[in-house]
Amino acid sequence: MGLDRRGFVKIVVGGVAGTLFTPVIWKSLDDVSIWSQNWSWIPRLNKGEVKANAALSKLCPAGCAVKVKTVGGLPFAVVGNTANPMSQGGVCPVCAAGAQLMYSPARVKSPMKKVGEGKFEAIKWEDAEALLVEKLTALKGQNGKIAAICGDETGTAGEVISGLLSGLGNSGYYMMPGEKFVAEKGVKLMGGSGQPGFDIAGSDLVLMIGADALDSWGATVANQKAFAATRPTGAAATAKFVYAGPVLNHSAGVSDKFLPVPPQATAAFALGLANLLINDGAVSSASDFAEYKALAAKYTPEEVEKATGLKAETMKELAAMIKAAKSPVVIAGASFGQGGGALDFVAGASLNVLLGRVGSGMTLLPAAPKAVAGAAASEKDAASFLSEVATGKAAPGALLVYEANPAYALPQADEMAKALGNIAFKVSFSTYMDETAALCDLILPAPHSYERFDDALNPYGVAKSTYLAGKPVVKQPAMDCKDPVDVLLAAASKLGLSLGYDTYADVIKAKAKALGADFDALVAGGIWTGDAKGGSLNLGASALAKVAVPAADDKTLAVALMSNQAFGSATLATPPANLLVISDKELSGKDLLVQMNAATAKKIGVTAGAKVKLTGGKGEMKARVHLNEGVAPGTVGVLLGFGRSAWDEFTKGKGDNVYKILTVSDEAGTGLKVWAGSTVTVAKV
């Protein structure tokens, strides 16, 4: 019997019917749906013991004392270290993203050597280190030929680099400009010395002039904790907070009062307040009080209104609030971490002198003992240095860049990048492929914060000397990297130079010992605190006499630089886990939104959402307009941290870099390079 068509159909029908009585269909249907929860292209979770190890997370400028949670030895999350009296278990948004940053696509995976414009080739560590030694040997002993730029204000690494340069007969150790640098200058102008600190916890009224102390200024988490302590939920607040600055930022958002002050009128605002306080009976025993009083008298409420737009009553209310307070403190600073003039600082700080709060509200930290003998005593700033390189006044043959990103985070960023081009051999010690590393001839990858020893002494803003240290959380770094300090110490010894240590860990141990701290306790999550020192300060009247209030200009707008800690810093592009924090009012697709109030927008003829071009100095940037009634009149608020040209797919090409349009000027009487008062024109495109 042959199988005819009909028979075949019967077999098939029988087969189908039979199949219904087997698990084939039902089991497959079920298993396929189970497969849909188990797709191979979606990663599985890691298994193992969950532990929390103390670490020093130096991803944010101040450094957070944290605990890194690991599963089976792999870090996955960061929680606060409740034992730390400063952060009390709080973590800033950047350090909260720290574990994922270990695997950031922007990490430099191995030593790299430049082989062409924008092209790199991975090389072995021994070759990389040999190259470094070779170049340094050639320039050894010629002062001015080797320079270093350091972006780490708190680490002892700076001492090693500075000591190495001295040992090589060079004095070219430069710091990236930061708030601390300016503030110390200011303190000098007031006849004192040391790093100023501000005691938020011990004050019942905190006036922040410019300083975004509750988000991105100073030791932010400690500041936030101090603020929070005064506001128990469901009970009366025990301290008042006032924010005076160009933009209604995060600090202003939770303050009792927000006073919109354009960026160029900061000193005028402070002196206007001094005038009211003096009229109200405030006196100071400072030697220059008479001079100061005469100076302040010029800042009548009318003058202040002209400069800031603030009504006389508003100022009087503020003065009354300060008078009523038992322990007020004024925090003076730029609304972002750098580029503010020392005069603005002095104007704000002088109020603390006037209120008799030096030594309590505002403190001066004593100089700490150095671990490296040859380290430079004072700091020079990188912005001035690179300006000299640009004009040919300085001509170093080699540049070491440590934890700094001058090609991105200095005013007239394009010019700075060009200046770097004048230096024949540049080495970047960087964890990430940042804009500066992309320009360097040799990139020596540094370990991530949880993969290395590091320390943090006196992050700017703390009222008492503090010292933290951390050790690696993981056994092995995720990439082929080496601690820069270890590399430099090894290079030093090859150059015939002994700095007294073999590893960074030894340096930190010595530093701890010099301070009288217990290294083991520190790396286990402990903290060392020293005393604050008072010291007498004058009112800085002679410096303040140079304050000039720029005339209002109809065509240009003052730039208020806004920083949001979650978006990263000069040395760190927005971490992947923080991208979500960027709102649609800040970034729309690839367009950065710049902020101004409706009146300002109307004046310059732009509307919400309009595409605009901002021009200043030799640069320009593109953006769109977002209307924000919390921006001071005549001011455009621009967020820092965007317009990255290196890094990764998450940040590259998003928004534009405001540093490109900032103009540097010399501050009257101090010689500082400042750019906080930059003005720009904003035009529709």
Add this chain to the structure above:
Amino acid sequence: MDQKLQELWGEVMEEKKQCKGCGGALPFLIGFVAAVIAGWVLFPNLLYSKKVQPVRFSHKVHQEQGMECASCHTFRDDGSYAGLPNNEKCMECHADVVGSDPAEKIYVEQYAQKGKEVPWLVYQYQPDNVYFSHKAHESFECKECHLEVGKMDTPPVYYENRLSGYSKQTMKMWQCERCHAENGVSNACHVCHK
């Protein structure tokens, strides 16, 4: 053209007539039985791939030494379950070869002394979306849910479902739910899922 189609239809009709009675229900039955056999015998073989444990670990030998399940499968201080012991635990006894079993030699030489953890196959790993607390089920005997490996000299073959990727012995949700229901424990989603 129309003609052709007409013819075709005619053919179909013709065939139908011819076929009347040919074969009867037999082809249907053949198909039915073949499918049932294929579905119950062939299909499971196709669906699962077989794997054996990297080291022939004898639970039996260990139990005979007086060890209990909890001697190696321990809880951590936070109440989480450590599950399989790692080298550190095994090497308390097996830092060097102590017996004559070749499997032990393999373990000591290829794993323990090289500092490499054994990639054990776990018969009842639940998927990532399940949070199973051994602590909450501590009052049950291990064998109530697990294969009774304590009496086995050779660990059983591990069957992996090629479609879903899970072990054949992975407990299904209805089993969890039934036991919870019988014991008056909540069957809310998050009691077991994460």
Add this chain to the structure above:
Amino acid sequence: MKAKEFKVTWGMVVDLDKCTGCGACMTACQVENNIAPMVDASNKMRTLSWMLVYELSNKKSGAEAEVAYLPRPCMQCGNPACVPVCPVIATDKNEEGGIVSQIYPRCIGCRYCMAACPYHARYFNWEDPVFPKGMEKALSPSTSTRPRGVVEKCNFCHTRFMQAKDKARQEGGNPESLPDGAYMPACAEICPTGAISFGDVKNKEHKVFELAQGKDAFRLLEKLGLNPQVYYVSKREWVRKLGDNYAATGKPGAAKKHS
């Protein structure tokens, strides 16, 4: 359906006068719950953000201008709009503690629950969670990765609840009555100003018990009767007004404590 009553009611109290809007809660949430980084994360129409900080404005300008930041997790409503609509029981509110659950392997992705939730607390996985190469090593063990096509939302870091119970069992405590602070979601734990408090709002021993009943406490859209388990606190009247929608009609919210 009658809302289910629970002995333990996990609740959150967010002090809006303390929230600086820094975003640490959002980051901690993403990390804890394995949300893959998104390239265009400022496009909030396509992102996953179990915790999202809204900026509220009093719409005034100059020195009168005020803003408040409002972190918005899932409200874990006592009478959730999203649960009864799910056709496949991929979400329920049945467990002691009152956390609204969501199981991803069950979800078919119909998005009916998203349409139901007025808080936008539910999110759809538009794409598979693909992490940059290597970053899968930093996955948290707390939450399974979800494939595309399913809905997900905040669950008050439920795994931490489970872990707290296991710890209580290990230490001989009562897993059904955890002490204050034994169980904290990642956002509450990390918040640098401590604006987020968490605990059992029905337990007098827990701090949130009192906070949730404070005179300045309110819940979002109370008038809709969804009975959220997330409370907000603000001394600023305009903030409280913006939390419910009575600003439009000028009439204050309905009786505060819904059943």
Add this chain to the structure above:
Amino acid sequence: MDRALFPEGLERCSFGKFVLWMGFISAFFLFGLYAMLLIFAKGIVVTGLDNYFGFGLWITFDLAVIALGAGAFFTGFLKYILKIDQLKNIINLTVIVGFICYSGAMLVLTMDIGQPIRAWFGYWHPNVHSMLTEVIFCITCYCLVLVIEFVPLILEQKQLNKIPFLHHLAHNMHVNMALFAGIGAFLSTFHQGSLGGMYGVLQGRPYAFREGFFIWPWTFFLFVLSAVGCGPIFTVLVATFMEKLTGRKLVDFKTKALMGKIAGTMLTVYIFFKILDTYAWANNYLPSVGMTFDQMFYGVIYGKWLMFTEIILCGLVPALMLITPSIRNNPTLLYTAGILDCIGVTLNRYLFTVQAIAIPVLPFDAWQTYAPNWAEWATSGMIVAYGFLVMSLSYRYLPVFPQEHSLNK
């Protein structure tokens, strides 16, 4: 060449012309198919849907075609249960239209859900409290009923009908059609109502939410009524459109006018209750949750004109037109009223779907707008093309219109 397959004694266009026409439609179908495959491969991220608009064109399209396909069950109900015999002239068409609408809607639903391979969970893990569960059950069951109703028509194809078994099968199915019509009416009433209920229970969406009595039975019956108020006239529009395309008379005007009368009566009842509902909603419910009527609308895209167009221009006006015999009996006016009616119901479904979720319920939230993108349009277009294909094949090969022979003598 396919003449042998034509229905008995009827003329059809040349095969070449037919192939051309099918090719033209297939182009749309294939483009949609491409979009569909893309959606299955990459997920619905390729559509214009987003976090605020989880429901969009697809759901609107589904609800609309299900309402428009209501002609099938309602005409079946009138024909087989209430024995209005004249409807036999159009009943086949209503079945095909219904089948196309329901099967098309199901296809769209499989695309619309994020995990199509879990679609069967709706049966395996049903949540009896969810309106959507009811919809899933009823739609799929009713789709089966429509298949059962469609099968005898296919079996009546000239050549197939020559096979005695099939002939008898078709005959027996016809005899029992009243049973299926009854089941169909039952299932349809439920899911049409549940579709309304789906929105009525959304406590967090004040535009759609109704309390207590206003959900059950009010919103349920509003949706049922609106569906039966447009389904019959939609079938008439389809018939008329086919007449224009083929140049042949297919259904006599008397039947069409009767369908118009049926739709008009239902629409009138519906619109009366709809106006009451809207009034009560705007004046009682909205203030009770602290919202105002004005807050429900925004700019032009979500403006009040939509609601007024829906209720007045495309609701009240066609209702009055259809119940007025003099207007209804004028072909042009009948079709105009029919078109308005169908637009009105589609608009109603759109408003309940998109407008309802566009409204920012959180006072600090902002209005967001939604526009379907090409992928959604292409796949919706695919369903329309699918309908055209099925209809073209049915018309060419099946005896759809009993009157066609006599009307075209």
